[in-house]
Amino acid sequence: MSYKREDFDRIKTEFENKRVNAIADAEARTADIHKKYPEIKAIDDKLRATSINIMSEAMKGKDGLEERIKALEEDNLALQEERKTLLQKYGLPADCTDIKYQCPDCSDTGYKGLKMCHCFKAELAKCALNSSGLGNLLKEQSFETFNLMYYKDNKQNFENMKAALERSNNYAQCFSKNSGNLMLLGPTGLGKTHISTSIAKVVIENGFDVVYDSAQNIFSDFGKEEFKNQNGLTDKYFNCDLLIIDDLGSEMHTPFSVSCLYNLINTRLNSNKSIIINTNYNSDELRKLYTDRITSRLFGFFDIILFAGKDIRMQKLQIR
Ligand SMILES: [Zn+2]
Incomplete structure (x- = not known):
């Protein structure tokens, strides 16, 4: 932790x-x-x-x-x-x-003897939650607050989301240092961030070290480290037990960011450290955005969870 x-x-x-x-x-x-x-x-x-x-x-x-x-x-x-x-x-x-x-x-x-008691661990987990990068998302987003109602007007989407929810929940509850990787794929506003925040919360509470950030912030840190000599800024992305990259594809596209992404994914895969990636791009778009070296890893080493349905934010606006 x-x-x-x-x-x-x-x-x-x-x-x-x-x-x-x-x-x-x-x-x-x-x-x-x-x-x-x-x-x-x-x-x-x-x-x-x-x-x-x-x-x-x-x-x-x-x-x-x-x-x-x-x-x-x-x-x-x-x-x-x-x-x-x-x-x-x-x-x-x-x-x-x-x-x-x-x-x-x-x-x-x-x-309890030499072992840390659950009550002490829970207090430490609260601190870890605060420093995970999740910030305010934690207040509203958890598996308990994920509402399948927003997918109900299409039976196929509803069943898909129900299965996705169960799979993510299992992933979170059973997370260990070798749990594999997930890629949450689908258009914006379908609950990808909600699901990944919920996973992060459970994994942190179970004592693991989770880092959650947007692709934009992550690659900006790589840039600062490389060009502004801010050493050690990206260590956490390599060392944490679970890295969650939100909104892959939203970062500034440069040969430098692409090579950082390759290095990050490759290093973590080689040391069996898990990654969750959220992206609004579909598989063809990702292939166009990134090199084959990256996409072959994304599609070869990640379990893909597809999100489909109507934009939840828009649905909420309509309800209001
Ligand atoms: Zn106690």
Whole structure:
């Protein structure tokens, strides 16, 4: 997962604070209850002394130690029962003095043993989502908000889109470092960006490093690196687990951009790193736009998902 060191540190501090607050909150609740119900305090004081009592019994010698400890344990159980009855009597919940962590799995430490807890990973994923390049698209676009209704006036298109949605969802849910490549092909306004954003979201949430950008921005970065010496600007396009190139064909067409595209696709294919490409061009147009070297890779190594139907943006305008 791609996240910045400062994000990690910030989340770590937030977790420490959460934990300290949860403990302080429980202490305050307990102090309140002790003040109102001194008999509960008396029991809690005795319960707290149990471990000290066990130690002092142990120091008295081995003779009859087992029985003495057993007696202490029985006392302890009896006190716990008595406490339970008192809480019930005063109408207090059984857990009224417990520490209430936001994540019971890791007690808000963010870790289960040496492994990062799911709650900590989810916080890091939020940061990764913010730095993925998806920005505002994430707010509206997900598999849940993809509406097949817009394809319903043509049965074939509807069935195609239903299958495309399922296939994309599977791709996202099962994404691993060797998941292959997708090309979303079809005219503008049919949900290609929506589908690729939805894939990105799920893949990021599953802990992978995703970079999403338009072809225009990507090749502009290649240009800056080459001609303005801004080193390292394009590293992320080569290194991320999943690269999503939106709107291929919209970039400025130069021999330089074409050779960058070839290099990018080829390098990623050779290292089994996945790519998703969206384009408004059909296969013949792509063949005209790019060299055979590129199109043979696009059509040989990418699963193609075809989008057909009526422009959703236009349909939305008509509904309004
Ligand atoms: Zn947790």
